[in-house]
Every structure is written in structure tokens, then in C-alpha cells.
Amino acid sequence: MSVVAAILWKDLVTEWRSRDRAVAMAVFALLVVIVLHFALPAGRADELRRLAPGLLWITYLFAAILGLNRAFALELENEALSGLALAPADRGFVFLGKAAANFVILGAVQAVAGVFFGLAFGVDLLAVAAPLAAVIALGSLGICSVGTLFSAVSVRTRYREVMLPLLLLPLLVPVLIGAVEASAGLVESGVLRWRPLQLLIVTDAVFLIVSFLGFEFVLDE
């Protein structure tokens, strides 16, 4: 467990000192919101409300992929990745530390982008803030689990920034559907539906197990 905490702490401190990843992700998320706003025909308010959950998750997903692309970029310098691989613990715990750091950074970006999204699209997200935060946390858990695993993979391929979305998007479909359906229930009627929540929980569990075990094989000796 100390390995998890140490890696989480290291990543958060590095991020806090430079703040470049979080700032880049947040600015990108705001730009996506603006692009989406202008891409859609100016419609009625209830129409936008219906689209809002899907658009919100597109924003979050794109920002997450942008950030995940950088999750291991720093570790490539000075062979830090080999150091991580030599950590005196199961590599699954190294994965948990990295994924937790990604989760925290993504959460901060999501909070900022969510407020901006609510203002831009005229959707009152604050009224359902607490259950929505829970849904966002579950969705992010799924994104950060396989995201961290395949970020460690894609960073050592050619065309790394191109490779990660190609790997991740087909896998993240159940997370996206669960998160959008759960958020739609909240935005439309303020009710937290059980079935999408169930899907998110099961998907998160499967992804966490696969990533925890799979991380063993993605670091080089």
C-alpha cells in the first residue's frame, strides 16, 4: 500500500509544481464545450437539456485522453519507468498509484469543466451536484483504469498520442453508455437510475481487475 501512496504523492506533487497537465486538460475541455456549442444549431432549451449528458461526457472523455497521453511521458525521461518497474511491490500497486493520480487530476478538471458546461448550455448541474459527482467518479474510475494501463502501452509505441484513443475508445463504450444514461436520468428528472449505475460498477470492477493484472506485463524488465 505504501507504494500506491508514494506514487500517488509523487505524481500529485510533480503536477502541483508544474500544473501543466491539469491546465492543458482544463483549457482543452473548455474549448471542446465551445466547439460543441457552435457545432449545434441554436435550439430550444429542452432540446439542449436532452443532449447535455452526452455532450458533457464527450468533453470529459476527450480531456481525459489528452491527460492520459501525458501520464507516463514524464516517466520516460531518465529511464524512470524502469525504476517504477523495479518498485519493491507487485506492479499492480504501481498501476493503482498512477491510476489514482490520474483520477484526482481528472476530477479537478471535471469540476471546472462541469461548471463551465452548465453555464454554456444553460443546464443546472448544481441542483444535482452530489449524485452527479458520484456518477462522474464512477465513470472516471473506468476511464482511468484502462486509460492508465494503455497509456503505459501507448507511450512506448510510435505515434503514441494517436495510438491511445484508438486503443481506448472501443473499450470505453460501456463506461460511456453507463455514464451518459445515469447522467441523463439526473439532468432530466433528478432521479439516479439503478441500471446504468449497475453497469458502471460492474464495468469498473472488470476494468480494474484486468488493468491490475495486465500492468504486470506492460512494463519492461
Add this chain to the structure above:
Amino acid sequence: MGALQASTIERAAVRGRLPSGIALGLLTAAWLVAVARAPLDSVQGVLQKILYVHPPLAFAAYLGFGLAALGGALFLWRGDEAYDRLARSAAEVGVLFCTLVVVTGPIWARGTWGRWWSWDPRLTVTLLLWFVYLAYLLLRAFTEGSERSARFAAVYGIAGLAVIPLNYYAIDLAGGRSMHPQNLESGSLGPGMGWPFLLGVGVALLAFAHLLARRIEVESLRARLAERLARAPRGPESSDPEGGPWAT
């Protein structure tokens, strides 16, 4: 034991080249005759004959993806590169068959459902699988080092298979209406349609096995060549800094 089994599979693949080729030719001829003589569907007419192509191709494609994940898992477990060659070959042939499924499906759908595509769970899951294994092949192409690309691909292939049941549930949740016929039970086909269908399944599976064996043969030859080049003294022939076109 693992190494022995894997290399036995490879040797059998090489030795069976001629018999499996002849069998495939004969079976294809029988299938063509059977399809031509099969009765016309009273509603769909000649279009229904795509039944003898589309589901058999899909069975072969699923088999390919299953073998790719299985080969990857065995590679991670035993570390024998022969399993990786099986996984890589199965994924490639599987993508080929799945591409044909994704092409023949809409042709049939256009004629019977009146539109090219429906977000039916089975169609969507197949499409997503196709994307997963396309990404799998791209990942292999963009990763340097054969051992590393084998590890990366194996992990991705397993994750891609684990996501299938989740996708079924998710698409049902998203309101994807089910239009695709369910699994065929015996006797659900009209009289005279069973044999051509069974022959079609046989042809597709045999074609899959034949192509897979050829692909494995190429991969194992390539591995042997790389081994030989690595051992050979650096002469004028092998002075290519990249190790020649066969370097992996």
C-alpha cells in the same frame, strides 16, 4: 510441454498445406452447387442466399478473435513466442473475416430491413470487436521489439474480449433495438436450406483454418530467419543496419 505443443501445432500447419488446400477447393465447389440448387426464399428471393455466406463468416471471425485472445493469454502465461505467432495470425485472419461480415451484413439488411445499419446489440458488438482488433493490429504495427509488441497486444486482446458481455448489457441499456435474428435452432431453416448452410459453415471454418495455417507458417519462417540472421556473422549480405526486410 507448452513449447512442444505450440511447435507441434506449427509443424502440423505446415504439413497440412496441400491436403487442406485440396479439401477447401472441393468443399467450396460442393457449397457453390448446393447454394445454386437451394430453394428460393418466398419473401426475400435470391437475396436470402447471403445466409450461406454471412453467418458462417461471422462464426469464423469470432473464432479468430477468441484464438487471438487465447494465444495472447497463453503467451503471457508460458512465454513461448509460438503462441504469440498464433495470436497475431488469428487476429489478422479474424479481422479479414469480420470485415467481410461487416460488409455482407448491411447488404442483407438493406434488402430485408430497408436500411443499411441498425444499432442492434449484435451488430454493434461485432462492429466494436472489429475496431478492437483493428486497433490490436495497429498496436502491433506501431510497437518496436517483437517481445514487447507481443506482450502489449496480448493484454489488449484480452481486455477487448472482456468487454464483450459489458457491451451487450450497455447497448441494451442505451435502447439498441434488437432486429438481428437470434441463434438459429435446428429446423428453423426452410426445407432444403440446411445442407447449403452447413456446407457454408464448413467452407468458412476450413478457409479460416487454411489461411491461419498459412499465416502461422509465414510468421514461423520469419522468426527462424531472424534467428539465423542474428547468429550469422556480419557479412556483406547482412550489413543492412536494420537487419533486412525481415527484421521484427
